[in-house]
Amino acid sequence: MNIVLLDPRQTESELWIISAKRQLEHLGTHVDVQVGDTLKVGIREGKRYLTEVMSVSEQQIQLKPLHEEPVPAKLPVTLIVAMPRPKVLRRLIMDSVTLGVEKIILLHSYRVDKSYWQTPFLQQLSHYVDLGLEQAGDTIAPQIQLHKRFKPFVEDILPTLISADRPAFVAHPYVEQRMPAGIGHACSIIIGPEGGFIPYEIDLLIKNGCQAVSLGNRIIRTETVIPYVLGRLFSL
């Protein structure tokens, strides 16, 4: 936790208030925060500030804002991922948020186990978004969309995300073209499930405007490939 995310209503009075149990416990145990310390605070969907700790109790910590700090820029990327196992989903959300992905789309695919759509994690996504934001020092949550039907998404929605200056790349091992690097513009990245997209899905993605690109001959897990690809594409 590198900043403390607050709701706007916690910052309405002159002294701002941290009252969430999770945050109080973290600041008490890991940071051992004391009166007079400075604390980085982000206002949900708003600005970031350096604050000074004015009082510490078990119920709340009171803060005085000192000055504004910059909120890190987002990566202009829409990450479209075949719905992974719950454990992977949790990491995927946290890492994508930490790295600044603007929009995350969870998509069904032939090799996605239908039970993955039943995981309770889907009710807790906002919690993992918060953890990612507090890790990165960001305040703006990404959009997250769920699409449980592959074909309608690829035929009706995906084309609206693609344009000449906003390509879509689907990671696919069996093509010559390499994933580009250091691109200076927005794009969509499409990551298949364990075992990959089936040929029908790859064909449909390409037919609807995606470029199939290879990441080389190592097979990388979903949760690992996402930071790897983001580091490659946005290495500017």
Added chain:
Amino acid sequence: MNIVLLDPRQTESELWIISAKRQLEHLGTHVDVQVGDTLKVGIREGKRYLTEVMSVSEQQIQLKPLHEEPVPAKLPVTLIVAMPRPKVLRRLIMDSVTLGVEKIILLHSYRVDKSYWQTPFLQQLSHYVDLGLEQAGDTIAPQIQLHKRFKPFVEDILPTLISADRPAFVAHPYVEQRMPAGIGHACSIIIGPEGGFIPYEIDLLIKNGCQAVSLGNRIIRTETVIPYVLGRLFSL
């Protein structure tokens, strides 16, 4: 598991033999392997082959090698990481191996909890190396070294890893110079602990030939920053 790693002695007779419980269980439950199927096999520290399944029993699977397949190239990188929490260490090893890191050095640092050096995971590193190799389709284990004393390592060993065409980059948030991208040559990457290196450590690293470089103003967890940096540096 995208290949099955075998020891050379399992491939000495005409028919090769899978007998490890972990591999048999995986092939039985996740792959449901049958006689006549083809199976990708790697010989530890050796070559990779496509094989045909000749027999399947609870005790062993017999394979006939069909033809050789290329072993993916390694990244010419030495990854030097402040010893992380055991849970992070496991992922760090698996991901680094999957992505092809040539050499991994686990280093002590002021902000590393001494208890981390007591974790049983350190006795199981080779298991997580195997999982990473079987994920990537690689057969060559990276070198892994442990250095429990920061100063002697940085002053005596680190300089021997650095040369004009083999720089060392230490990720550090408070510098202007950005981490380079798409470099065409070998390098060392140095990643600090949670909370970062202390100023004394950064100074000592720089004094001994490291370049302090920034990854921007997002704070990224160790396990996430490694694929992110590898994707950035080796995006050729």
